[in-house]
Amino acid sequence: MDVASSATAAFRTTFGADPAGLWAAPGRVNLIGEHTDYNAGYVLPFALPQQVVVAAAPGDGPGWTVCSDLAPEAVTFAEPAPGTVEGWAAYVAGVVWALREAGHAVPPARIALASDVPVGAGVSSSAALESAVLTALADLGGLDLPVPRRPALAQRAENGYVGAPTGIMDQSASLRCEAGRALFLDCRSLEVEQIPFDLAAEGLAVLVVDSNTPHRHVDGEYGARRASCEAAAGILGVPALRDVPTGDLARALARLDDGVMRRRVRHIVTENQRVLDTVGLLRAGRIREIGPLLTASHASMRDDFEITVDRVDVAVEAALAAGAYGARMTGGGFGGCVLALIDADAAGATTAAIERAYRTRSFAPPTAWSATPGPGARRL
């Protein structure tokens, strides 16, 4: 059954009626620009075809009732204060809470969810969930909420309700991406440029490889990276590391005593530049040439930001050895997915090479698929 049918079936089973509508929001991969979002920098994600679908209808009483195809036991809440709803339903309650905090009259609703976005794989299953729910509630309630203002509200659900100190990239990707394009986002101004990213026309593919090493953001490592970047910006006297120009990097590093902090800063400053360089190449239609930037981004995450793990390093190395133009881990790190830019007809051989490398090391097998940029959140 496809995801929309699963959401509809879950709605009918739980509520004994048809939903008023279906809303979808995708997961994402980030082509380049990792951990730059909370440094007010640049990112370049695109939406995956995998998505969360929400089947929803106005509530038949006060409050919100939520179920999913995997957890048909419904959760009901009336006053979603942080800490009162837990587990997957917290992402829904968090959106209701964030909208109400921002002064929106959120309509009571019945909601059923279904998803084919891999969970814990670093492809934003939680942002997709928040974005789908937010889009449905905004429509059902006729809320005055233009799309560019939505990611910050979904992010607030994640930060203030679920408790993960993440940036604004994932919700922006899920809510603002367009099919066939990568989303060039300035995380300070929140301005976007939709960059054409037609892989098929160039005979290319982006292979996404799930290392099957689950990752989590509420763990301390993500927050520690963020704290280190913010402390460095304080020492350097800039609002955010985005404000350290590439040409000033050596001077900035010389002002920092701590070796770990120097490496963190070097990653962010060089990564922002790599995003700009990647965008420049894509604007010129030179997709293949972004490969070395992807690979340099991976080396920077591995050596300077120290957020990769064996299984992602091995996948990147195997993809490159099999002829990929470039490869890197994508997402928050400590596991999750790798992406590789390859010739479209090399997907099978590249996947086989990574599988072989995993077998040699007795790692559990990876899961791979070719990703084409899909649409952002919308009513189906």
Ligand code: GAF
């Ligand atoms: C996670 C976070 F949610 C994003 O905000 C971003 O920081 C990313 O890690 C790293 O680029 O996906």
